[in-house]
Amino acid sequence: MQHSNTIEFRVxxxxxLFSDPITRVGGEKCSYPVPTYQAIKGILESCYWKPTFVWVPDEVRIMNPIETESKGIRPVAFSKGANDLSIYTYLVNVEYQVRAHFEWNLSRPDLEADRNENKHFFIAKRMLERGGRRDVFLGTRECQGYIEPCKFGEGTSVYDNTPPVPLGLMLHGLTYADEDGSGWMSERLWRPVMENGIIRFVRPEECPVIRPIRKQKTKEFVLEKNIQSCEALYEEVTGDGMDTALL
Known part of the structure; x- marks a missing residue:
């Protein structure tokens, strides 16, 4: 089902480098073959984010062949005060099409006055046309990404008309305390299947494995104090007032 506030884009x-952050503590990093729900959500938040709502990726289409490249990296070993040596395995020459929508963050009743679907939708579309409000990263800081609007399903994927590909147990994403009101940060795992190059994400609450990580405090937001209203944000990014026809 396509939602009224759905956006589609190419990244x-x-x-x-898409991976489970919990597995990175040893220094080595190895990418999953496809982007995770959380990575797509992070790309959307780089495009446009407010705590009033939560981005929900619906599906991702893999356009290019899944290929990897390993590199020797010298990260800082903070416990030793010197550089260390690690091997990072990256995906190379990636391209994806994404379809996603946003939903109100019902765990933030303090921001109920900011729930205006049309305003947030048009701001998100404007930010997408401009390549995002902030820099886009594909899993890690050193992997720069680029986004632009597109029609989901257009063009040819190398995985069109291929048999279903089970991808095994993978990270789905992280749930933060201010998104479900539980007071805990938790990790979600699932078993995706790629069909004709498309992965359709399950909703966070439908993941078969959910593991609590640690307790987490919810940050407080107050409109016009430590967060802008969407009207003020729209005026900042467009140089114009919000059209009342969008209300």
Missing amino acids: WGRYA
């Missing part, structure tokens, strides 16, 4: 980059 691409030279390198990408």
